[in-house]
Structure formats: structure tokens, C-alpha cells
Amino acid sequence: MTSIVREALTRRTRSLADEGRGRAEGASLMSVTPSAPALVGRAGECRVLDAFVANVRDGPRALEIVGPPGIGKTALWRHALQRCGDGRPQVLRTRATPEEMGLGMVGLVDLLADHEPQVLALREVNDPLERGRVVVRTIERLAAERPVLIAIDDAQWMDWISVRALQFALRRLDGVALGVLATRRAGAPDRFAVARLVPADRYEAVVPGSLDLAGTRALLAGTVAAISRPTLRQIHATSGGNPLYALELARAFVSGVEVTSPADRRLPPSLENAIEARLETMPADLTRILHVVAAAGTPIPIAGVRRAVGRPDTDEQVTVGERVGLLVVDDDLRVRFAHPLIASVVYARMTTLDRHAVHGLLAGLSDAPDVRARHRALSSTGPDASTAALLEESARRAAARGAADVAAEFARHAVRLTPAGDVGAWRRRAVAEIVHLAALGEVGAALEHAERLVEALPRGPDRAKVLVQWAEIEDGRSDAARDRLVEALDDAGPDRVLRSRVLVALAWSGAIKYGELSLAADRLREACDLAGEAGADDVREDAAARLVHVETMRGRPRPDLRATEALETEPAEGVPVLRAGPTTLVARQVAWSGDLTTARRLAEAQCLAARRGDLELQRAYRLHDLALLECAAGEFARADELVEQGRQAADDAQNSWAARVLLHPRALVDAWTGHEDGARESAERMLARAEEGRHRPAMTRALGVLGIVALVESDAVTSAVHLSRAADCLEEMGAAHPGVYGILPDLVEARAVTGDLDRARSALQTLADQGAGLDNPWVRAVGRRAEGWVLLADGDPDAAAEAMSGAACTLDELGYRPDATRALLGEGCALLRRGRRTAAAEVLASAEQRFTELGAVRWAARAAAELERVAPGRRRGELTATERAVGRLVAEGRRNREIAEAMFVSVATVEAHLTRMYRKLQIRSRSELTRLVADGEVEVEPVPEDGAAGKV
Numbered sequence: 001m002t003s004i005v006r007e008a009l010t011r012r013t014r015s016l017a018d019e020g021r022g023r024a025e026g027a028s029l030m031s032v033t034p035s036a037p038a039l040v041g042r043a044g045e046c047r048v049l050d051a052f053v054a055n056v057r058d059g060p061r062a063l064e065i066v067g068p069p070g071i072g073k074t075a076l077w078r079h080a081l082q083r084c085g086d087g088r089p090q091v092l093r094t095r096a097t098p099e100e101m102g103l104g105m106v107g108l109v110d111l112l113a114d115h116e117p118q119v120l121a122l123r124e125v126n127d128p129l130e131r132g133r134v135v136v137r138t139i140e141r142l143a144a145e146r147p148v149l150i151a152i153d154d155a156q157w158m159d160w161i162s163v164r165a166l167q168f169a170l171r172r173l174d175g176v177a178l179g180v181l182a183t184r185r186a187g188a189p190d191r192f193a194v195a196r197l198v199p200a201d202r203y204e205a206v207v208p209g210s211l212d213l214a215g216t217r218a219l220l221a222g223t224v225a226a227i228s229r230p231t232l233r234q235i236h237a238t239s240g241g242n243p244l245y246a247l248e249l250a251r252a253f254v255s256g257v258e259v260t261s262p263a264d265r266r267l268p269p270s271l272e273n274a275i276e277a278r279l280e281t282m283p284a285d286l287t288r289i290l291h292v293v294a295a296a297g298t299p300i301p302i303a304g305v306r307r308a309v310g311r312p313d314t315d316e317q318v319t320v321g322e323r324v325g326l327l328v329v330d331d332d333l334r335v336r337f338a339h340p341l342i343a344s345v346v347y348a349r350m351t352t353l354d355r356h357a358v359h360g361l362l363a364g365l366s367d368a369p370d371v372r373a374r375h376r377a378l379s380s381t382g383p384d385a386s387t388a389a390l391l392e393e394s395a396r397r398a399a400a401r402g403a404a405d406v407a408a409e410f411a412r413h414a415v416r417l418t419p420a421g422d423v424g425a426w427r428r429r430a431v432a433e434i435v436h437l438a439a440l441g442e443v444g445a446a447l448e449h450a451e452r453l454v455e456a457l458p459r460g461p462d463r464a465k466v467l468v469q470w471a472e473i474e475d476g477r478s479d480a481a482r483d484r485l486v487e488a489l490d491d492a493g494p495d496r497v498l499r500s501r502v503l504v505a506l507a508w509s510g511a512i513k514y515g516e517l518s519l520a521a522d523r524l525r526e527a528c529d530l531a532g533e534a535g536a537d538d539v540r541e542d543a544a545a546r547l548v549h550v551e552t553m554r555g556r557p558r559p560d561l562r563a564t565e566a567l568e569t570e571p572a573e574g575v576p577v578l579r580a581g582p583t584t585l586v587a588r589q590v591a592w593s594g595d596l597t598t599a600r601r602l603a604e605a606q607c608l609a610a611r612r613g614d615l616e617l618q619r620a621y622r623l624h625d626l627a628l629l630e631c632a633a634g635e636f637a638r639a640d641e642l643v644e645q646g647r648q649a650a651d652d653a654q655n656s657w658a659a660r661v662l663l664h665p666r667a668l669v670d671a672w673t674g675h676e677d678g679a680r681e682s683a684e685r686m687l688a689r690a691e692e693g694r695h696r697p698a699m700t701r702a703l704g705v706l707g708i709v710a711l712v713e714s715d716a717v718t719s720a721v722h723l724s725r726a727a728d729c730l731e732e733m734g735a736a737h738p739g740v741y742g743i744l745p746d747l748v749e750a751r752a753v754t755g756d757l758d759r760a761r762s763a764l765q766t767l768a769d770q771g772a773g774l775d776n777p778w779v780r781a782v783g784r785r786a787e788g789w790v791l792l793a794d795g796d797p798d799a800a801a802e803a804m805s806g807a808a809c810t811l812d813e814l815g816y817r818p819d820a821t822r823a824l825l826g827e828g829c830a831l832l833r834r835g836r837r838t839a840a841a842e843v844l845a846s847a848e849q850r851f852t853e854l855g856a857v858r859w860a861a862r863a864a865a866e867l868e869r870v871a872p873g874r875r876r877g878e879l880t881a882t883e884r885a886v887g888r889l890v891a892e893g894r895r896n897r898e899i900a901e902a903m904f905v906s907v908a909t910v911e912a913h914l915t916r917m918y919r920k921l922q923i924r925s926r927s928e929l930t931r932l933v934a935d936g937e938v939e940v941e942p943v944p945e946d947g948a949a950g951k952v
Contacts, residue, residue, distance in 0.1 A: 441616025
């Protein structure tokens with residue numbers, strides 16, 4: 001071994017030894033706690049790796065992670081190593097680099113950095129066979145103490161001396177608790193060939209795939225706080241779902257470059273320079289083909305390439321492109337780039353004249369109208385009426401099939417190419433562009449376009465149309481939307497259809513944002529009449545659906561108007577929607593009626609439709625609705641996920657109003673799951689902002705959450721204050737459906753617990769009056785629960801327990817698990833007040849268990865405290881003296897009748913004791929009880945000789 005190599009190895013050893021300092025004595029080089037965060041989009045791969053690490057003790061076995069650069073091989077490798085904590089495999093690791101391939105034994109020195117004697121022994125050995133034997137003896141010694149995991153990152157670059165020594169060792173380590181985890185770049189020479197070193201059934205390969213769009217967004221969360229849907233799609237398409245490339249592209253986009261055309265999709269310099277260096281070496285004859293494939297945007301049939309290039313050697317040049325790794329010809333004879341990054345660089349390198357010429361050529365060759373429209377748009381330099389009309393139709397089709405980003409791009413080009421003299425077409429297309437941008441989630445850009453258009457238009461119907469769109473996408477930063485809609489009503493003039501549209505928008509804003517339910521109902525009735533007179537059935541149905549909704553909120557169902565009929569007018573999936581549609585309204589009404597299962601199904605479908613159609617403006621609201629329903633069902637973990645998805649969607653769409661709305665389910669989840677401070681903070685933020693704008697619905701929700709938080713903290717006085725304010729808001733709004741806000745049942749409970757019986761009865765009567773005209777099982781059930789609290793405070797615990805029990809059964813049947821469990825808690829308190837301690841203990845134990853299963857920490861603690869009062873020690877699984885005596889007799893082999901005779905009790909009493917014992921000890925049989933007694937895990941005591949046990 002040369003002195004230069006020895007010196008390099010010495011430096012390497014010292015560096016790794018320094019890296020390992022500070023670890024606990026005896027820890028491996030990579031001893032990390034196994035609580036690493038999950039990798040984005042890699043759940044399946046992580047499960048395979050976790051299983052592999054867990055089974056290293058049954059080695060030898062091997063797993064390779066194979067993939068292209070940047071796909072996340074090293075991240076998965078690290079994930080596996082982070083699972084190697086205490087009691088798991090000790091890790092010997094190395095990370096190879098191209099620069100060290102020529103240095104002998106670098107890999108072995110890395111692997112054995114914590115074992116200096118073995119490193120010194122290897123340095124003195126020049127015989128390859130003896131070197132391999134040193135490795136064998138070292139691994140055998142280590143594996144005798146604890147399973148060993150050899151971890152190699154970028155195995156294709158490991159030096160030959162280390163490769164051969166490891167290969168020699170692995171062939172001779174049969175039966176050793178050993179695992180080999182290696183990453184290898186796809187397409188690189190397989191120098192290590194680990195698949196041939198272990199039995200075939202002990203070798204696995206993990207090939208990470210490309211991230212999907214959602215995975216890419218999750219990956220970028222740590223790089224960008226918010227990102228528009230079109231930009232996200234561009235990053236995903238250009239990166240090909242490669243995590244490293246996506247992160248690099250995101251950092252480039254964050255720098256502030258506006259992307260308005262394919263030519264603007266520039267790459268970070270490091271990536272672009274690397275690809276350009278490859279392109280510089282390509283034959284000149286290949287350039288024309290690369291330009292055609294890049295401008296096509298999607299895989300293009302080889303026949304189309306031939307026609308566009310017009311050269312007899314086209315096929316030969318395509319083959320050259322394949323051979324050098326730039327092009328791929330798929331099985332269906334379509335030509336594409338080997339990676340989207342190459343397409344981006346090729347397109348960016350084209351001159352403006354080249355791009356226009358190629359797009360013009362492709363437009364003439366395409367039979368598909370939307371493809372032809374795209375190429376005509378990108379080859380046009382000035383106004384073109386026919387191209388603008390073609391693009392307008394293409395935008396409609398793109399939106400209908402859920403390609404919102406494509407629709408917005410088509411609409412932008414349609415506006416750009418409309419001749420100046422065609423004012424009507426220009427205004428129509430400008431409004432369509434605003435709608436497409438807003439639906440896509442580009443709220444800031446849509447508002448900016450709308451404001452410019454409003455300023456440019458004279459007063460009149462065209463301006464009114466723009467004002468309506470502006471108001472519908474207004475993001476809550478101000479209360480100007482209502483004023484703009486009043487202006488629109490004046491501008492609409494005698495146009496009945498337009499006036500009805502403005503009235504619907506004005507009514508909806510007033511009802512949902514300000515709680516002006518009566519005024520909203522009047523405006524919606526007027527809109528229905530105007531649209532009916534004008535024969536505008538779609539507008540009339542929309543207005544009728546919203547009228548049903550508002551009247552339902554007022555507690556005045558309209559049997560003459562069927563909201564479900566409006567479902568037939570629901571826009572097709574993907575059509576731009578800027579406010580809640582009929583299905584969303586029906587889902588909410590179904591939830592208020594107590595049919596939680598159907599409501600969840602409808603809401604889930606709406607979320608899916610919004611995601612499929614890229615309707616980002618609405619997606620945050622739909623996630624909000626579904627999160628509330630999941631809270632009602634007690635699925636708080638799922639609700640938490642939905643809130644986070646909604647928050648991200650709101651941020652990405654620059655939709656601050658949606659972000660405010662999502663504070664409600666956020667606070668509810670926190671209130672129920674033991675994060676009262678977080679719930680209080682969210683609710684107080686909601687309340688402060690709502691009070692500024694007199695947004696009574698938001699005020700009501702915020703006060704309702706504060707009331708719940710105070711209840712769970714056993715502060716009924718504060719709860720009653722908040723909930724009383726919420727009830728006042730309901731009265732001001734005229735909201736008289738108990739299911740809409742759910743305030744009254746909690747208000748009755750809070751007032752009853754504080755002893756304010758007169759006001760509790762008054763609230764209970766209001767609840768009863770509102771529910772009288774509704775066939776609503778949820779309202780009846782929570783009304784019975786509320787009545788139970790009043791009865792308990794009024795000194796009638798028997799009636800209270802009966803009311804609570806009935807409420808719990810009904811709420812369970814309906815799927816409202818949190819409400820049902822609260823009713824159980826109330827029933828247990830009532831039974832305890834009555835002195836029925838055994839029954840109270842049973843109910844309270846059930847309530848505690850159910851609260852715990854829900855993750856309702858503080859509610860579970862309340863139930864536990866009540867249980868401790870009635871049955872000290874029971875919740876800890878402690879047996880009573882009588883139960884311990886029964887346990888001794890069971891362990892002696894006595895039958896129930898014999899136990900009953902020995903203890904002077906009935907057989908039924910013995911059976912009851914055994915049932916409680918099984919539940920406390922979490923067992924199911926006498927044999928299990930006997931084993932616990934024999935093992936000393938359950939203490940028993942002699943049976944009293946005087947029959948005292950029978951008096952317990």
C-alpha cells in the first residue's frame with residue numbers, strides 16, 4: 001500500500017472517528033432513535049425498509065434501493081438507518097464517491113471506523129484472501145453480540161478492494177445475523193452485485209417511483225409556504241416527479257420569476273448548465289427534431305415528427321437521439337424526451353423565430369382542435385379573430401374536463417389575440433379569464449384582472465358582470481364586495497337575468513358572511529321571480545336552492561322548493577365554480593338533519609371533485625365542510641389532516657377568507673383532543689376578526705368553540721357566558737335551526753351546571769320549539785341530553801339518567817360518537833347522584849374508555865375523575881377484596897356454584913364479579929385468570945369464614 005493511500009485512509013479514519021464522538025459507549029456509528037418523520041410519498045417503500053431492518057436478525061439478507069439521481073435513494077437509505085436504534089442492528093456504513101473509487105480500502109475503513117484494531121489489521125494485509133478473512137472474522141464477532149447492518153450509499157462508486165473483500169465475506173457468512181443495505185444509481189455498472197451474494201429469497205430491490213402531484217406539493221412545503229396550482233403543475237411536469245429536481249425548480253420559482261409561457265420555465269443554473277453541456281455535443285442534424293419534440297409539449301407520433309421535419313433521415317436521427325439518451329420512442333411509436341428537464345432546456349434555447357415557426361408548422365399538421373389552438377396561439381404575434389375564437393372554445397372544453405390550468409392559459413391567449421374592435425368578445429373573454437384564474441386558485445391575479453377591468457369599463461351591464469365575478473372571488477381582505485354588488489345591481493339596469501344573478505350573489509354574501517338571513521331570503525325570492533320571468537331556468541334553480549338553504553337556517557323548511565331538484569343543475573365536474581354548488585348545500589342540510597353518513601359521503605365526493613377539477617378556490621371550503629363532519633363523527637385525526645390540507649389549499653390560492661373559515665374546525669379538533677390553549681387561540685383569532693366586520697356567523701362559531709373549551713375545563717360559568725353571547729348572535733341573525741350551529745344544547749348544559757335553572761329551562765324551551773317542526777333525530781337526541789342536565793340540576797336524577805341514556809343510544813345509532821359519549825358521561829353523573837354506584841361505575845368506565853378511543857383527553861380525564869369518586873381504584877384495574885377472594889377460589893379450580901356456596905352468595909353474584917374482573921384485567925377466561933394468579937400478577941386473599949363477603 002502506498003504512503004499516499006495510507007495517508008488518505010488515516011485522514012478518513014480520523015474524520016469518521018471525530019464524527020462519532022459524543023455517542024454513548026458501545027453505540028454504533030449510526031445509532032439514531034427510530035422516530036424519524038415519514039418521507040413524502042414513500043409510505044410503501046418505508047414499510048418494506050422497516051420490515052427489512054426488523055428481519056436482519058434472520059440474515060444474511062440484502063436490499064438494494066435502485067433509481068436515477070435525485071429520486072430519493074439516499075433519503076430512503078437514511079430512513080432505514082434511523083430505524084436502527086437501541087436493541088436493533090448495529091450499523092456499519094459508508095458513502096462512496098466517484099473521487100474515491102481509485103483509493104483502495106476507503107469503503108472498508110468507513111465501515112469499520114468504530115473498530116480501530118480491525119482497521120489497523122487491514123492496513124497490514126496485502127493478500128486479498130486474508131483481507132476477506134479479516135472482514136469475515138470481524139462481522140462474525142460483531143454479529144454474535146448484535147445483528148449487523150452493512151449500509152452502503154452509492155455502491156456503484158465503492159473502491160474495488162472494498163468490493164472484493166465484502167464479496168468474499170458475504171459468500172462465507174451463511175447463518176449470520178447480517179443485512180446489507182445498498183443504494184445504486186440506475187444504469188450504472190453493478191460493481192457490488194449484491195443480488196448474487198445472498199440466496200434469491202433473501203434479496204429485495206426497492207425502486208422508488210416518481211412523486212405524484214400531491215406528493216410534490218407535500219415535498220415543497222418546507223421550501224415554499226404557498227404555491228399556485230399552475231406553478232406546482234409546471235414544477236411537477238418539468239421535474240418528472242423527481243424530488244431533487246422539484247426542490248431545485250421550486251427554489252428557482254421562489255426567486256420571483258413570473259412564468260407566463262413555456263419559454264419562461266427556466267431551470268436553476270446548475271441543472272440547466274449540465275443539460276446544455278450534453279446538448280452542445282449533439283449532432284447539428286438532430287436539432288430540428290429536438291425542436292419539434294420540445295414544441296409539441298406532449299409525446300408526438302413518429303409520423304408527425306417525419307412530417308414536421310421533412311427529411312428522409314428523420315428516423316435515423318431519432319435513433320441517434322435515443323442512443324445518446326435524449327429521446328425515447330414508446331411502444332406506440334410516440335417520441336418524447338428521456339426526461340422533461342431536457343425538453344425545458346431545449347425549448348428555452350430556441351430563438352423566438354424558431355419557436356413561432358415550429359408552432360405554426362405543428363398547428364397546420366394537427367387535427368385535434370385543442371392542440372391546434374395551442375400551437376396557433378404560440379405562433380401568433382398579433383390579433384387574430386379566428387384563433388381567439390378557437391382558443392375560447394378550447395378553454396371551455398379544458399375546464400369541462402378538469403384541466404383548469406390549461407383553461408386559464410387558453411383564456412389568456414384568447415384575450416391577447418382578440419382584435420381591438422371586437423369589444424364585446426374581448427370583454428366576454430376577459431371575464432372568462434378571471435373566472436378560470438379564480439377557480440384555479442390564482443385569486444390574487446384574478447382580483448387584479450377584475451379591478452383593472454372594472455376601472456376600464458363604463459357603468460352598465462358589462463361592468464355589472466365583472467363586479468359579480470369580483471365579489472365572488474373577493475378573499476375576505478375587506479368588506480368591499482357587498483358595496484360592489486350594490487353597484488352591480490344599479491349597473492344591471494332592466495336586464496332581468498343579470499339582475500337575478502346579482503341578487504343571488506348579494507343574498508349569498510349577506511347570509512353566509514353577515515348572517516342577514518331575512519334580507520337574503522327576500523332577495524333570493526326576487527331573484528327566483530326575475531329568472532322565472534326571463535326563462536333563465538339555471539339561474540332560477542340556483543336561486544331556489546340557496547333560498548331553501550337560507551330558509552332552512554331560519555328554521556323554516558320550504559316543501560314547495562326542493563333543493564335536491566337543483567342537483568340536476570350542478571355544473572359538470574371541472575367547470576369553474578366560485579361558490580358552493582347545490583350538492584354542497586344539500587350535504588350541509590343533510591348534516592343538519594342528522595343523517596351524518598350521507599352528509600359525509602356527499603362532502604367527500606365534493607372534495608374529490610374539487611381536487612380532480614383543480615378548483616382550488618373551492619377546495620379549501622369543501623375540506624372545511626368535510627372536516628366539520630369528521631369532528632361530528634369523532635374522527636379527529638382525519639379532521640386534523642383535512643384542516644391542514646385546507647389550510648395549504650387556502651394559502652396556495654391566496655385565499656385569506658378560507659384560511660379564516662378553517663380556524664373553526666382547527667379549534668374544534670384542538671378542543672376535543674386536549675389542546676385547549678390552541679383551540680382558545682384559534683377561536684379568539686376568529687372572534688376578533690369577526691367582530692371587526694360584524695360577521696355574525698363567524699362570531700357564533702368562535703363563541704361556540706370557546707364555550708366547549710370552557711366546558712371541557714369544567715368552567716361552566718365561563719362557558720355559559722360565551723354560549724349566551726353566541727345565542728344572542730343566533731337571535732340577531734334569525735337562525736332558528738338547532739343543527740346549523742349546535743349552540744343551544746351546550747348552553748342548556750352550561751346554565752344547568754352553574755345552577756341557573758330558569759335560564760337553562762328557557763334555552764331548553766327554545767330548543768324544543770325550534771325542533772318541533774323538524775323531523776330531526778339529532779335535534780331530539782341532543783335535546784334529551786340537554787333536558788337530562790336540567791333534570792339533574794332540578795333534583796330528579798332518575799329521570800335525568802333515563803333521558804341521558806336514551807340520548808346516548810340515539811346519537812350512537814346516528815354516528816355522532818362524541819355527542820353520544822358526552823351523554824354517557826351525563827348519565828353516569830346522574831346515576832351517581834341517585835346513589836346507584838355500581839351502575840354509575842359501569843357507565844362512567846364506558847365513557848372514559850370511549851373518550852380515550854376518540855383521543856378526547858380532557859373529557860376522558862373528567863370521566864375518570866367521576867369514576868374515581870364512585871369506585872376508587874377501579875379505573876386502575878384494582879380488584880376489590882371480594883373480587884380477590886373470588887380469584888383465589890377460581891385459581892383453586894372451584895366452579896361458580898362452589899364459589900357461591902363458599903362465599904354465601906348467589907351464582908349470579910359470582911358471575912357478575914367475574915365479569916367485572918375480566919374487564920379490569922383485560923382477560924376473557926377463567927384459565928387466563930388462573931394463570932395470572934399463579935404467576936403472582938394478581939393478588940388474592942382468603943375467603944372470609946363468617947360469610948362477610950356476602951354482605952359486600
